[in-house]
Amino acid sequence: MDFNDTPEEAAYRAQVREWLDKNATRKENAKDIAPPKDLQELLAQSKAWQAKKADAGYACITWPKEWGGGGGTTINNVIYSQEESKYAVPGGIFAIGLGMCIPTVMTWGPDEAKERFVRPAVRGDEIWCQLFSEPAGGSDVAGLRTKAEKDGDDWVINGQKVWTSGAHFCDYGILLVRTDPNVPKHKGLTMFWIDMKDPAVEVRPIKQMSGGAEFNEVFFTNLRVKDSQRLGKVGDGWKVALTTLMNERLAVGGSQGNADTDELISLARETDIAGEPAIRHGGVRERIADWYVQAQGLKFTRFRTLTALSKGETPGPESSISKIVAAKKMQDLGSFGMDLQDMGGVIRDRKISPEEGAYTEQWIGAAGYRIAGGTDEILRNIVAERVLGMPQDVRVDKDLPFNQAPKGK
Incomplete structure (x- = not known):
């Protein structure tokens, strides 16, 4: 597969960059922007940004225009996501609704439900x-x-x-x-x-x-x-829930907006070990290289899933692979970033902590991602059984009526 932009894709990327430059602030210029003071301010900012994206056709890019989407392609969506990640914009509160819930409503709901709920969700009016x-x-x-x-x-x-x-x-x-x-x-x-x-x-x-x-x-x-x-x-x-779960694992396996290899390389350049930049140490470079390889594997596995989505298919069990790797990588990378910061790595006060405590927060929060969307153990079973075709785990309650199955007290 050729991952270089076609002329049409390059033109779309330039269009997206121009719009983002006019409507958002690049991350390197956003250090003085105060974070939301409370949940209500975060919700207001997020809804305003979502509505602005929807008006411009950049919210739910692959969804039909009649539902409030952009009517674009999966590649359009990838390009927009890549470019938006460079800007300091609110996000996250719509991920579950637009990534999991509304696709389930669109697949299984009656027409009245689609008419009532899809467009308001795309605009961010309802969560x-x-x-x-x-x-x-x-x-x-x-x-x-x-x-x-x-x-x-x-x-x-x-x-x-x-x-x-x-x-x-x-x-x-x-x-x-x-x-x-x-x-x-x-x-x-x-x-x-x-x-x-x-x-x-x-x-x-x-x-x-x-x-x-x-x-x-x-x-x-x-x-x-x-x-x-x-x-x-x-x-x-259960059949309906699988639509939600497959989309959930795709979402959780994607980027969570946390520090990755680029940020870690910058930290290693700015941090000294024994009088020289940490990036010069072979052990540091080896760890970063391992995570870079994982990041590339996740990216290309995600592209394979996006190809399936572009054909109208529901994400399959291969999404579990990305989720297993991404959540552990997120946790390990956060831990290593804390180690590079030495004693500063355990300080959680953003006003005095190196990198505003980003690696500490990432390490603490990553444990939740290893549970959300299915624990590591559950997902390994899914990969073993449904991707590799290995024998199923023993399930003693599989064919028993639920009211007769043994239950813990």
Whole structure:
């Protein structure tokens, strides 16, 4: 594959750069820009930037124009992402909604749901979260216990979800529940979209060791939803959820906006070891070279997945490979950056910490990425079974009705 821009792609890249130069600040010129003082300011800035992108055709570039997208190609999207990464722009709060939830609505939702939700999400007017994980299920999404019972034309939902990113500021969510406990666990699930502002939905933020509170517990007490809020058929929830999960692993396996090899090379040039720049030490160069090779492997594996997406295909199990490598690389690189900073590497106060504590924050936060979107162990099983064709793990509850399967206390 030739990764050089074609004349058309080069022209599009120049167009993107010109627009970004007019509407955003390059990172090297953004050191004096104050970060948002609180969540509300971050949300306001993020929504304003998303709306500006949507007006220019740079939000959800590959989605149809009738849904508010740019109507462009996958390569257009890659080019824009590469160029935007050089600018200090708000981002992140729409990743779950636009990367996982709305694609699920577009694939499985009725036309009314698409008409109602896709365009507002593209513009950033509404934010979505994904409600899958539960305390008793761990990494076994299909082991969930939140139940939905039919009541006339409605469903009544009771249960709990956990580790739900952004639930405290989201407007809507996609919710996976059990509608039939009398069949094996993968077959009795159904997906719905829900209103996160409904009084029957209670969100409790979880305080993390990093000081943040991005994750939440979410409780449902007699939450009543219409059958028209269902995504896919009753009992097809696992099939619907796979659309979300494959997109999730693609998103988590991509760039997280953290320090990578370029930033580490700069740090190694500016940091002394025994009186000379760290970059001159063979051991330092060897570690950076290893991560550079991993970064290139991730980039080309991602391009292969993007090729599938450009053909209208859902990301497959190969996305798990990127997620396994990227999350561990992120953690190891953060740890090494802290080591290069010596005692300064453990200081978390951004006002006095080297690099504003970026490597410390990256090392602390990376542990979450090794859990989000599937733990390392789960993803290795997926790669072994579905990519390499190795024998499946023993699953004693695979064919048992969910209400007969052994459960921990």
